[in-house]
Amino acid sequence: MQRLSNLPDPPNSDEKWKGVQLVMRKHGQSPHALIETLHAVQHAFGYLDRDSLTYVSDALGVPLSKVYGVATFYQYFTLKKPGTHNCVVCTGTACYIKGVPKLVEALKERYGMALDEVSADGSLTLQSACCIGTCGLAPIASVDGEELGRLSAEELLDKLEEVIHGDA
């Protein structure tokens, strides 16, 4: 219990670190809380950078190599800064046989990148998810959290243009 008072100072003064510290405290700063803590960091900042990994390593007493090992093992964690907008394409079986390869092809043609990449101008992240479990609406993708079912390539590209240019 004595470790509770010893949380090291976060890498910067961002208020969001308080939420991360809360999660670590809730789990008694145990090394077992590593994944929950990384979730909290990614939830707060969108990705895991080197400073946050080092901080989590210090705070939980887990070697940095192990923190890095865990952060890179799981597909959900990302070490790259995500784009302003995000598009998740479901690549599950039902979506695959109902035409997701065509969506992926169209995205590649328009944005010149594959799934799980960030566009050069930082405006868009493309991600894959192997089944989000709403197979009744296959093929399905989500744009900034909004799920779009029975999607054609044109509809997806239109939607993406709409959200990206909505900012401009």
Add this chain to the structure above:
Amino acid sequence: MVTLDHLSDIRRKVSEAEEQRNHRIHVCVAAGCIAAGSRKLLRAFQEEITSRGLNDSCLVKGVGCIGPCAGSPAVAIEPEGIVYCSVKPEDVPEIMDSLAKQPVARLQMSRDLPFFTRQKKIVLENSGRIDPEQIDDYIAAKGYHALYKVISTMSPAEVISEVIKSGLRGRGGAGYPTGLKWTTVAKTGQQQKYVVCNADEGDPGAFMDRSVLESDPHRVLEGMAIAGYAVGANKGYIYIRAEYPLAYERLRKAIKQAEEYTFLGQSIMGTTYGFHVELRLGAGAYVCGEETALIASIEGGRGTPRPRPPYPAERGLFGKSTLINNVETYANISSIIRNGGDWFASIGTQNSKGTKVFALAGNVKNVGLIEVPMGETLREIIYEIGGGMEGQNKLKAVQTGGPTGGCIPESELDTPVDYESLASLGSIMGSGGMVVIDDSVSIVDIARYFMEFSVSESCGKCVPCRVGTTQMHELHAKINRGEGTKRDLELLEELCEVVKHTSLCGLGQSAPNPVLSTLRFFRSEYEAQLTDHEVLAAEGVAK
């Protein structure tokens, strides 16, 4: 101290509130229907009812999965039992006008269809009926009555004996007898034990556990609390995928409500039995569905499996004796306790008791969530309950058991669905994904797709899986591109055997299944793509 009277009071209150209303409108608010706009629809109904001043005679509520996911968003009108599919907010006034009159025919899906009449619901008995975010609704549907019965009248040994009697087998896919697993954990003399719920439903094309958790989360908590009592554990963990945020949120709320009602916590229903449940969020690794990998992940590490024995029952989470069951397994428990093990054992087949929930997806008309007694044939499920093929194409194969399952051809559709029959076809029951594939799809490409999945999800710990799946995928892709030879095909088959027999965990051991089963039933499709196809064909003639 909670007594049966408390539970009955709540039941009475809920049913009185419902009976006061002439019409109850149930709008599905599970993830599929939400994606199709059901939240807006729910609001539209609420506003329409208010503006017509019908709040005293009409009740509208969000419920879990009604079933026909192809017709999202779905709405049910009770007590008439009318189901409407693909309902839009603009349809709301018309539906409201039709109450107590003729149903709106253009939106209606008949309840007399085999899709509804051929199902038998145990796990899904409350799905589409209760509001998953209201614990009172669950109690009104006899929820937590089994937990009460267990704590107040049964010994742990009696609970286990009931589960053994039921013949329930693990619904995560392997089909290990649940009662036997519980016995093993109960018998270890350890002080600290854990109960873990595997909600890491990673099979693409499978959404049974998601639906159960979103539609009836308390059911799973009740099953876990009963399991904890039976095996002597005071703490439970639910390991759930990050891809299911709604299920996570509903579970979180359910745990909080159950704690307020003392159905979870330090002193359950005022007794000395205490049981806490915590949630752990997965982070996108398919292999974490394997029990030892799942344990490693709850402990905060990389989700890599380890050799068994020791099994988790001996040495599991944090080195302690651990009971791990899947969502659907726990969801069966309260019904078994309430109705008795003999009742459960009377459903299903000789060796596979009870029902199984399937996620019917792909090129089938009634994509959706269904529950049938074990032993129904694939043909009955696809053509009667599923309504047959969507579109003009013929059925080519049905894929069961997820990416490490197998493809079963049309000629074998009369196989009954049970653990042993599916295994004899080179597939597996798996967790319950059932993807129907029509003849416009290349079966060789489908098998390649599954290999690609296994390559990306292999954790990398053991060589046969890490290197073997990659080599298999490359050979497979070469054949799929039309560049493979007879020798490549032989090599692929050889590799399948090596990977199957030498991999550390279930992922590697079953990764060759899609290739082996498609080779078994669709060999000619592979051969037709070989560069020396003509030579092969000539040899065939010569024989």
